[in-house]
Amino acid sequence: MRSSIIIFLTIAAGIFCGVYDLIPDFMGNNDPSMIILYILLFVVGLSLGNDTEIVEKIKTQSPYLIVIPFVTIIFSLLGVLVVSPLVTERSIPESLAVGSGFAYYSLSSVLITEYKGADLGVVALMSNIMREVFVLIAAPFLVKYFGKIAPICCGGATTMDSTLPIITKTCGNEFAIIAIINGVVVDFCVPFLVTYFCGI
C-alpha cells in the first residue's frame, strides 16, 4: 500500500514538472530513460537469476500446478485478442502489449512508454491498475462463479505481492503457494512479452 502511494506521487510529480515545463527538453534526443531502462532490466535479471529459493519451491509442488501461470498468460491474451477490435484506436499487437502487463503496471507502462510513446504508456498504466483493483474488489465473486483458480489467473503478476492477501483470504491458505508461483512466473514473462508485442 505504501509503495502504491509512492508510485502515484512520483507519477504526479512527473506530470506536474511536464505540464509546467520545469524540466526543459528532457524527453528530447538525449533521453536518459532508455539507459535507465537497460539498467532496470539488467537488475531485474540479476534478481531473477539470484533467487534460487523460487526454483526449489516450485520443485516441491505438484507438477500440474505449473500450468496455472501459462493458463494465466494464454487466456488473458486470448481475452485481449477477442476485445481488441473494439479498441479501434490501437493495433492488435498494441492492445496485446498492454494486456501483457498482467497487472504489473509500473514495469509494463515504462516499457511501453519507451517503445510506443507516452499515450499507449498511459493506457498500459490505467489498464494494469484497473486489473489489480478488479482482483482486489472482485475476488469473492470470481471464486463463487469461476472457482478458486480464477482470482489467481486474473491477478497475473501481482499474485505474489499486492493481491496475495485477498487470494489467501478468499481461496484459502493452501492456494498461497500456487499464487506465489503464478506471480513469479508471470512476472518473469512480462518484460519479454511486452517488448515482443511492441516489436511487431
Added chain:
Amino acid sequence: MIKLILTMLAGIIIGKIISHKKTTTLFSKIIFPIVLILLFFMGVAIGDNEVILNSFSSLGMQAFIITMGAVAGASVGGFLVYKLLLKYKKIR
C-alpha cells in the same frame, strides 16, 4: 528490442553465478527506486503532451476494454483449469 532482452538474460546469468541470499534482497530493493525514476520521466512525458492530457477519457476507455478482455479470458482459463484439477483430484 532484442538488446533489451539480451541485457536481461545477461543479468540472469550473472545473477546465477553470484547467487547469495543477501544479494537477492539487495537487488530487489534497487529495482523499486529505478522504476520510480522511470515513472517520473513517464509523468514528465504525459504532462508535456497536451494530446494525452486532453484525451484521458478516451485512453481510459481503451484501458477499460483491454482490462475487461484480459480478466474475462483469465477467468475462463481459471475456471477450466480448476475443473480439470478437481476432476483429476490434484487440488481439493
